Amino acid sequence: MKNSLKLLVLLSVLSFTTVAENYKAGDFLIRAGLTNVNPSGDQSNILLDGADSTLTLTVDDNTQLGLNFVYFFNKNWAVELLAATPFSHDVDIQDEQAVLGVDGTQLANVKQLPPTLSALYYLDTNTALKPYIGVGLNYTIFFDEQFEDGPEQLGLTELSLDSSFGYSVQIGADYLLNDKWHLNASVRYIDINTDASFDVAGDNIGESDIDIDPIVASFTIGYKF
Numbered sequence: 001m002k003n004s005l006k007l008l009v010l011l012s013v014l015s016f017t018t019v020a021e022n023y024k025a026g027d028f029l030i031r032a033g034l035t036n037v038n039p040s041g042d043q044s045n046i047l048l049d050g051a052d053s054t055l056t057l058t059v060d061d062n063t064q065l066g067l068n069f070v071y072f073f074n075k076n077w078a079v080e081l082l083a084a085t086p087f088s089h090d091v092d093i094q095d096e097q098a099v100l101g102v103d104g105t106q107l108a109n110v111k112q113l114p115p116t117l118s119a120l121y122y123l124d125t126n127t128a129l130k131p132y133i134g135v136g137l138n139y140t141i142f143f144d145e146q147f148e149d150g151p152e153q154l155g156l157t158e159l160s161l162d163s164s165f166g167y168s169v170q171i172g173a174d175y176l177l178n179d180k181w182h183l184n185a186s187v188r189y190i191d192i193n194t195d196a197s198f199d200v201a202g203d204n205i206g207e208s209d210i211d212i213d214p215i216v217a218s219f220t221i222g223y224k225f
Helices: 002-015 149-154
Strands: 026-039 044-048 052-059 062-072 077-084 087-094 108-114 116-122 129-147 155-160 164-176 181-190 195-201 203-211 215-223
Touching: 044 108, 052 203, 062 087, 062 215, 077 108, 077 129, 108 203, 108 215, 116 164, 116 181, 129 149, 129 195, 149 155, 155 203, 164 195, 164 215
Parallel strands: none
Antiparallel strands: 026 062, 026 215, 044 052, 044 203, 052 087, 062 077, 077 116, 087 108, 108 129, 116 129, 129 164, 155 195, 164 181, 181 215, 195 203
């Protein structure tokens, strides 16, 4: 997130010497680049048969190819769709009381897609820098949830994570290289919460309410049609 803010400041400084037209109704942007999903890092409790097991879990970050599609209704208002290749997250277990003797072990790996539709408001600048703010809705789909070999040998199977529906907020900026090409940096918060369930020795007694709530940073290059 710090790198994203530094890039936004740098683009702002560069924009003072460049005059450019604002976007207009009907402009369509396509962007591609790197998108990092960095979960909050909060520990989520693991319940076994409804009781606190004292075990917790955390979700690691991941970077993938990010895609943005933006359509302008006028010079200020636009709608954006965030897409990406599937993110793959390692899920680590914390076992501070040595219940299973697996503290810090990778518990599982899950994949997710977080398509997000946002309304963007662009500020009038008449420079090469086009800052904006946005709010939107996110729908995250989890799939290919798999326990690692070690946890499976302990009897953990059938991991499943529910889909999540939540809001997002963001700040970002385009820096126009010319009439067609631009650079983009954005930082957004996405409300992602999911309920996880799994079997222990064949019984469906394991569960966890996971608050992922990531900061999502994107660095892309875009083209205007």
